[in-house]
Amino acid sequence: MGGCKEMIKHQAVFRKIGRVRTRQKRLRLGQQRTTLSNTNMYSTPPFALFVLVDVSTDQLNKVLEAAFKGTEFSKNTFWLPSSEDDYLDAPKKVPREPTEGTKPPVSSYKSPFIGWKGEDVAKWLKSKPKEAAIDVHFFAIVDNSAEKGFLVIGRQGGRYLEDMDKLEFMRLDTEFATASIYAAQSGTWEEIKTSKGLADIEY
Numbered sequence: 026m027g028g029c030k031e032m033i034k035h036q037a038v039f040r041k042i043g044r045v046r047t048r049q050k051r052l053r054l055g056q057q058r059t060t061l062s063n064t065n066m067y068s069t070p071p072f073a074l075f076v077l078v079d080v081s082t083d084q085l086n087k088v089l090e091a092a093f094k095g096t097e098f099s100k101n102t103f104w105l106p107s108s109e110d111d112y113l114d115a116p117k118k119v120p121r122e123p124t125e126g127t128k129p130p131v132s133s134y135k136s137p138f139i140g141w142k143g144e145d146v147a148k149w150l151k152s153k154p155k156e157a158a159i160d161v162h163f164f165a166i167v168d169n170s171a172e173k174g175f176l177v178i179g180r181q182g183g184r185y186l187e188d189m190d191k192l193e194f195m196r197l198d199t200e201f202a203t204a205s206i207y208a209a210q211s212g213t214w215e216e217i218k219t220s221k222g223l224a225d226i227e228y
Contacts, residue, residue, distance in 0.1 A: 068209035069160045070096075071116050071126035074103035075146040076136035076167040078228060088171055088199055089129035095203030101125045102207050104159055109137040109149065115157035124158045143226045147181050147192050162186045163206045166194070169227040176202040177226055184211045196224035 074092075076085065085105075092103050104126035107114050116124050138146055143166060150161055166177040176199040183191035195218060197205060205217055 068163045068206050069158075070100060070102040070207055071104045071124060071158070072102060072160050072206060073146070073150055073164045074105055074126070074167065075138045075141070075164065076105070076134070077138055077141055077143070077146070077226065078167065078169050078171075079139060080167055080171055082131060082133055084171060085134060085167070086130045088167060088176060089127065089131070091174070091199035092165075092176070092203040093129070095200040096207050100207070101128045102203060103127060103165060105131070105134055106137065107134075112153055112157040112159075115153070115159055117156060118158045142228075143177070143179060143194055144192060147179060150181075151189060163209055165202065165206070166226060170196060171199075174198050177224060178202045178206050180206075180209075180214060184215065186211075193218070194224050194226060195221055197221065 089103060093101055096102050100123065104116055116126060118124050150164055153159060153161060162180060162182045164179050166179060168177055175196050177194050177196050179194050181192045182189055
């Protein structure tokens with residue numbers, strides 16, 4: 026019975042995400058973007074993916090592949106930073122081309138953020154230059170729960186993305202986590218938070 030209720034909740038959230046994606050497409054076609062004070066808040070993929078613990082390349086590729094599935098196979102939405110010192114390899118906007126993150130499979134990757142805390146990478150993200158086409162409010166973290174198929178997603182800025190001192194984390198299965206921030210909306214985040222609760226990062 027509990028599993029059935031959980032499935033219904035997931036289906037309801039996915040339907041809402043689908044409606045948000047439709048609105049996002051309209052926005053990209055030229056409609057005016059919703060202001061930050063509006064409750065229909067949109068995220069802006071791609072997102073930084075911070076690996077804070079040692080994971081195998083195989084495990085990391087599983088995360089990226091599940092994330093791609095979470096966007097309905099439409100976009101590689103996570104970017105793996107290669108340096109803590111700069112954003113030189115960050116995605117850049119190119120006219121008439123989709124802006125994407127890291128495409129799996131990766132042959133090797135050594136995270137510069139191993140040992141960092143969630144609060145540290147959130148602060149690092151705040152310093153991104155304007156030309157780095159990554160979302161400053163939403164991001165993801167690979168922690169020790171990745172081996173069980175989970176991904177931590179973070180949001181800084183609060184419900185209306187205005188207070189950058191407000192930082193929250195949730196842990197969801199990787200596909201659902203990706204779908205949740207790929208079409209993020211303040212109401213959607215709050216619904217999932219009520220259902221799943223906030224999470225601590227497993228270092």
